Amino acid sequence: MADRKTQKLLEGLQSDLERELKGMLQYTYQASMILGVGSLSISPYLRQEGMEELKHIGFLCDQIVALGGTPKLTTQKFSETRDLKTMLENDLDAERESILEYRERVKQADATGEVGLKMRLEELIAEETDHMRQLERILRGWV
Numbered sequence: 001m002a003d004r005k006t007q008k009l010l011e012g013l014q015s016d017l018e019r020e021l022k023g024m025l026q027y028t029y030q031a032s033m034i035l036g037v038g039s040l041s042i043s044p045y046l047r048q049e050g051m052e053e054l055k056h057i058g059f060l061c062d063q064i065v066a067l068g069g070t071p072k073l074t075t076q077k078f079s080e081t082r083d084l085k086t087m088l089e090n091d092l093d094a095e096r097e098s099i100l101e102y103r104e105r106v107k108q109a110d111a112t113g114e115v116g117l118k119m120r121l122e123e124l125i126a127e128e129t130d131h132m133r134q135l136e137r138i139l140r141g142w143v
Contacts, residue, residue: 002068009108010069016101017060018075023094024053026078030087038084042138049091049131056124063117088139095132099125 002010027050034043061071079090102125109118 003112005108005112006067009105009112009114010064010067012101012105012108013060013064013067014069014072016098016105017057017064017071017073019094019098019101020053020056020060021073021075022078023091023098024050024057025075026091026094027053029078029080030091033082034084034087042084042088045134045138046087046091052127052131056127059120059124063120067114085139085142088135092132092135092139095128095135098128099132102128 027046031043031046031050034046061073064071079087081087081090102121106118106121106125109115109121
């Protein structure tokens with residue numbers, strides 16, 4: 001049985017896993033639904049983002065198991081909007097939420113003495129920040 005701090009970390013990692021699953025599904029859906037000129041540049045970007053989320057999913061599953069938990073591959077429903085700007089704004093909000101949640105997970109990993117996990121979570125924060133900046137840049141160009 002995990003101690004209280006490790007249990008909270010496991011719960012947080014499970015929440016992160018659900019969020020990453022939702023992101024992967026949403027990015028994949030969006031990449032397929034974009035039509036017209038946007039499909040030439042933004043669709044491949046979104047597909048790549050979905051693949052990045054898939055890597056995060058694998059990492060989180062492995063960490064949950066390493067800490068004695070069992071990953072649950074469930075998620076909330078994602079937005080099915082077909083409006084490209086709304087899609088990207090939703091994605092930006094999700095990236096911002098991920099950054100905040102991973103910051104909390106870093107604190108939890110540190111509190112449990114999981115130094116390697118802490119460092120890997122900090123790498124995820126850097127990746128999510130890059131995603132956030134890219135989306136901000138795309139949306140800045142919107143007229």
